[in-house]
Amino acid sequence: MARIVFVGAGSVEFTKNVLSDILTFPELGDSTLVLHDINAERLATAEAMAGWMVAKLGLGAKVEAHLDRRAAVDGADYVINEIAVGGHAATRVDFEIPRRYGLRQTIADTLGIGGIFRALRTIPVMVGLGHDLAELAPQALLLNYTNPMAMIPRAVYQGTPFKNVFGLCHSVRDTQARLASLVGVPEEEVSYVTAGANHQAFVLRFEHRGRDLYPVLDEVIERDPELRRTVRVEMYRRFGYFPTESSEHGSEYLPWFLRHDDQVEHFRIPVEIYLRWSEENLDTYEETRRRLAAGAGVEIEPAMELASEVIHSIETGTRRVVHGNVRNNGLISNLPKDACVEVPCLVDRSGMRPTAIGEMPAQLAALNTTFLNVGDLTVRAALEGRRDHVYHAAMLDPNASATLTLKQIHDLVDEMIAAHGDLLPEGVR
Numbered sequence: 001m002a003r004i005v006f007v008g009a010g011s012v013e014f015t016k017n018v019l020s021d022i023l024t025f026p027e028l029g030d031s032t033l034v035l036h037d038i039n040a041e042r043l044a045t046a047e048a049m050a051g052w053m054v055a056k057l058g059l060g061a062k063v064e065a066h067l068d069r070r071a072a073v074d075g076a077d078y079v080i081n082e083i084a085v086g087g088h089a090a091t092r093v094d095f096e097i098p099r100r101y102g103l104r105q106t107i108a109d110t111l112g113i114g115g116i117f118r119a120l121r122t123i124p125v126m127v128g129l130g131h132d133l134a135e136l137a138p139q140a141l142l143l144n145y146t147n148p149m150a151m152i153p154r155a156v157y158q159g160t161p162f163k164n165v166f167g168l169c170h171s172v173r174d175t176q177a178r179l180a181s182l183v184g185v186p187e188e189e190v191s192y193v194t195a196g197a198n199h200q201a202f203v204l205r206f207e208h209r210g211r212d213l214y215p216v217l218d219e220v221i222e223r224d225p226e227l228r229r230t231v232r233v234e235m236y237r238r239f240g241y242f243p244t245e246s247s248e249h250g251s252e253y254l255p256w257f258l259r260h261d262d263q264v265e266h267f268r269i270p271v272e273i274y275l276r277w278s279e280e281n282l283d284t285y286e287e288t289r290r291r292l293a294a295g296a297g298v299e300i301e302p303a304m305e306l307a308s309e310v311i312h313s314i315e316t317g318t319r320r321v322v323h324g325n326v327r328n329n330g331l332i333s334n335l336p337k338d339a340c341v342e343v344p345c346l347v348d349r350s351g352m353r354p355t356a357i358g359e360m361p362a363q364l365a366a367l368n369t370t371f372l373n374v375g376d377l378t379v380r381a382a383l384e385g386r387r388d389h390v391y392h393a394a395m396l397d398p399n400a401s402a403t404l405t406l407k408q409i410h411d412l413v414d415e416m417i418a419a420h421g422d423l424l425p426e427g428v429r
Contacts, residue, residue: 001030002031008084009042014145021305022312027316030060076140079143083122095108097416103399106272111371112252119379120390127159130162141310145167149198166310169199171198197372201342203242204360231248241361241364328340330356
């Protein structure tokens with residue numbers, strides 16, 4: 001049976017969702033579920049949860065828990081990465097220091113100052129994991145959920161011998177479902193082509209039985225003033241294609257919104273919302289731990305997580321299309337070949353096969369390139385130990401450069417480096 005490893009298993013709510021899927025697929029019920037986390041208490045909670053779920057469902061799955069990563073990944077078939085290096089404390093730093101400089105953020109995990117520093121904290125760990133997999137599980141499939149998605153898989157395939165890494169994100173699937181709902185067409189009847197950089201991909205084709213649905217969407221938007229007060233609809237109206245990221249998240253990748261009070265108010269942008277979500281996640285973890293200690297268990301409900309669907313397709317041959325984040329290498333011909341791009345991937349027993357898109361519309365490729373430039377410099381900073389590239393990435397970030405002077409950006413970067421300290425790569429700190 002498949003050996004499925006969860007790296008960062010102490011992210012208990014996410015682990016529960018993926019386990020719920022895996023354990024309710026009959027073909028995967030005898031898998032070996034391997035949990036790894038560096039936090040012993042969280043690892044014990046995840047182990048108790050997984051054991052309870054297996055027993056509740058009466059399955060033959062085996063559960064292992066390892067504080068040592070190498071022991072966990074040895075012989076793995078699939079590795080699901082969900083780490084958050086530095087945890088809630090590092091997230092608070094990513095918001096609090098930029099706030100003092102007048103820089104607004106909403107999620108701060110994909111681009112911007114927060115995204116740059118989350119990447120810098122995460123890449124050294126991922127490089128270590130990539131080297132472990134190259135040695136101990138060279139045929140494994142690494143499925144990454146950790147943001148920033150355009151940087152983390154790239155750091156693995158660029159900085160280690162291990163290349164079989166795919167990034168997974170819900171944004172494309174959720175956007176396609178949302179669009180189908182808006183135009184009143186069953187999702188299974190809609191034909192899409194969606195591609196670009198993660199969190200800045202665009203729906204390039206949106207059709208129903210050969211009929212372009214974008215004019216229908218235009219009519220819906222024209223009738224609904226509330227829709228027009230969202231960042232993603234504003235981006236659609238200006239660039240001509242619907243973006244895949246939510247309005248609150250998408251606003252911080254761009255220079256036109258967060259620095260302006262009137263834009264924040266008009267588009268109802270929830271500044272620093274991720275801090276509230278992060279605190280709620282801490283509460284959810286504590287409640288889960290209490291329930292397990294009391295023998296109450298957790299809810300087992302399939303969540304249609306992408307990692308579990310990929311594993312099921314490969315193990316059973318069931319064909320699915322999943323959007324994956326992979327090395328471009330010409331898949332989108334007018335984006336850099338070394339960039340990590342998000343494209344449809346056909347998944348079956350032979351693995352994940354990315355789809356070549358060709359050229360994106362020029363305005364979308366230009367916008368994506370701005371996004372990817374920051375990621376390129378951040379990955380280089382981490383892999384090469386180049387502190388100067390951290391400054392370069394921050395100076396080119398759209399939101400930071402629209403809000404701060406060059407000196408303010410330089411001072412902010414210095415303060416962030418000092419605050420995160422040993423979590424950052426050598427040569428940067």
